[in-house]
Every structure is written in C-alpha cells, then in structure tokens.
Amino acid sequence: MGDTHDHDTTQRPFGEAVQDHYSEFAGHCYGCGRLNEDGLHVRSFPEGDEMVAHFRPRPYHTALPGLVYGGLIASLIDCQSTGTAAWAIYRSEGRHFDSDPPVRCVTASLHVDYVRPTPIDADLELRSTVVELKGKKVVVSTSLRAHGKECARGQVVAIRILEESPPVAG
Amino acid sequence: MGDTHDHDTTQRPFGEAVQDHYSEFAGHCYGCGRLNEDGLHVRSFPEGDEMVAHFRPRPYHTALPGLVYGGLIASLIDCQSTGTAAWAIYRSEGRHFDSDPPVRCVTASLHVDYVRPTPIDADLELRSTVVELKGKKVVVSTSLRAHGKECARGQVVAIRILEESPPVAG
Numbered sequence: 108m109g110d111t112h113d114h115d116t117t118q119r120p121f122g123e124a125v126q127d128h129y130s131e132f133a134g135h136c137y138g139c140g141r142l143n144e145d146g147l148h149v150r151s152f153p154e155g156d157e158m159v160a161h162f163r164p165r166p167y168h169t170a171l172p173g174l175v176y177g178g179l180i181a182s183l184i185d186c187q188s189t190g191t192a193a194w195a196i197y198r199s200e201g202r203h204f205d206s207d208p209p210v211r212c213v214t215a216s217l218h219v220d221y222v223r224p225t226p227i228d229a230d231l232e233l234r235s236t237v238v239e240l241k242g243k244k245v246v247v248s249t250s251l252r253a254h255g256k257e258c259a260r261g262q263v264v265a266i267r268i269l270e271e272s273p274p275v276a277g
Numbered sequence: 278m279g280d281t282h283d284h285d286t287t288q289r290p291f292g293e294a295v296q297d298h299y300s301e302f303a304g305h306c307y308g309c310g311r312l313n314e315d316g317l318h319v320r321s322f323p324e325g326d327e328m329v330a331h332f333r334p335r336p337y338h339t340a341l342p343g344l345v346y347g348g349l350i351a352s353l354i355d356c357q358s359t360g361t362a363a364w365a366i367y368r369s370e371g372r373h374f375d376s377d378p379p380v381r382c383v384t385a386s387l388h389v390d391y392v393r394p395t396p397i398d399a400d401l402e403l404r405s406t407v408v409e410l411k412g413k414k415v416v417v418s419t420s421l422r423a424h425g426k427e428c429a430r431g432q433v434v435a436i437r438i439l440e441e442s443p444p445v446a447g
Contacts, residue, residue: 113334114411121399132341132342133341135339135341135342136339136340136346137337137338137339137346137348137349138346138348138432139341140339140446143339144337145337145338145423146337159405160281161407167313167314168307168315168352169302169305169306169307169310169313170306170307170383170436171305171306171383171443172302172305173347173445173446174445174446175343176306176307176308176352177308177355177383177387178307178308178348178349178351178352178353178355179307179352181348181351181352181387181389182346182348182349182352182417183348183353185279185283185347185348185351186348193375194353194362197444213340213347213391214347214389214391215339215390215391216388216389216390217387217388217389217391218386218387218389219351219386220385220386221385221386221387221389222446223382223447224307224445224446224447225446226446226447227446228285253446254446254447256447262318268341273341274341274344274394275343275344275394276343276344276393276394276395276399276424276428277393277394277396277422277426
C-alpha cells in the first residue's frame, strides 16, 4: 500500500472504511483504491450521519510554498464524495458496506470552492453529508478543514455503476 | 524534472509555455511547477485565442480499469486554467509572458463535468478559452478531449496574486 503509513486514517483497521470493501475491479482508483500502490489511499469512515476522512499531504503536494495544491484538494473531495455516495446507497438498502454486492459510484460533476489557503503542514479533515439520494444519483456536500478552519467546500454529483456493465471509454 | 519525457508538451522548447515563466516562488506547484520534481508539469501553449496543453496519464492514474482518474482530470484543468488566466492578463497588458513582472493566478473555484469516461491509453488534449477578464479575476472554460472526443469540461475562476503579498494559510 505504498507510503500510506503517514495517513491518520490508515491507522484504523482494515474493513472500517467504505473503500476497503470496493470490489477488486473497483479497487484500483488512484485516489482511493486499496490496490493502487502509487495512489493516495483516501479512506472514509462513518460518524453518525457524516462520513469523515483524514489526509496528510506529502511535502511535494505544494501549490505556492506552504500551501496545498488545489488539484489534490479536488482529488480528496472526489474520492471522499464517491465513498460517501456508496455508503448512502448501502444505508438506503438497510445494509452495512461489508455486505454484498459491493456498491461503487463514479463522479458526474465536481465543484470546489477554495475558501482560504490550505496549509500543507496540517492534517486535512474532510466531512461529508448526503444532500440528495435519488435512484442511482447521490449528491454529496463536503467541507475540508485544516487546523480547525474551513479551507474548501465541495459538491459532487455521483452515479452508481453496475459492475456487470461498467463504464468504458469510447 | 522527473519523468516528464513522456509528455508531448515537454518536447517543446523551454520558454514556450506560460508556466516556464512563473517566478521561482510560484514554480513549485505540484500540477505545473517546473521546479517540482514530483509534479505533473502541465505546460500550456498559446494557439490563437486558445491555450492548449497535452498530457499523457501514467498507468497508475487509474479510476476504473482503463479509465483516467477524475481527480487527475480536475488537476489538469486546474493548472491549465490558471495558466490561461495568467496568459490572458499578460495579453491585456500588451506583453508576452516572457516579460516582467511575472503573472501568477490561483484558483478560487473549480467545476468539472465528466462528459464520458476518459481512456487512459490516450494523449489528453486540453483547450481553454477566456470567458471573462475583470481586474484580478479571470474565468476560464476548458474542454478535455481524448481520441478526438470530448471527455470533460471545466470552468475555473482564477484570481491574480501579487507576489509581494502572496496568500498565506491561516
């Protein structure tokens, strides 16, 4: 799993994050796939009606000196949101995310507002809530905080995929 | 400059891309900084009224198998857009981007619509146009294509920064 030992969330046991239960097919995502050795390994955990992830940027995830690259923030919000969307679908079906069949969502649209510069020497906390769940579509709202201050806000429209007929390029 | 030899755009001479002329202070961005050895090295070139960048995803930039990670697409759109915004400001001041003082913009908001799955075995072409330029604010629209088909559309609101009083965290 590469250098994930410096993530707070990877210190929690395997199986507690929704991404731990993505199928092998869906587990290679650069942002959150447990099977992608070069990836970011975003892991999202339920806390009441929210999903929470923590991420410690690498020193090279720079924007301007001392600040976190906005594309990394977009990536974290992306995977945290699709994870939250999957969790919401499991919940709507009355089951835990360790049950079959596994649920996986992909991103239809992503919006990020950069509220203030994000310090790179911080643990980033992402908290997400479900705004809407309608059929295969889930809208997720996310707040990213560092040192207790909100630095970015995200809104993602996620769509459930069917692994027997997954999206292909073309 | 890391493994940038597999980017089409890095085969063009240094000095032709707007990012080649970012200041040393602003040149460490993970997405487009020439001084970030671990970064993506997005480079944006003027073509008429458009800015163009090409990027070849690495094999590990996976979403689902065979498809490009959406967070990478957001990152490419982010840096291509802030580069386009800087270029627009240079143009509005009647000068080329090899002139002083260097211009650098940062992202206030980022929106990406994922139009269709993006193949990972493709050269990605990003084309950006300036939608609005008003003072320090520039709105940039971007289309990302692979194998001739549009796969994503982006809209970024970028803000010019003053390097003598750059944004800081807090």
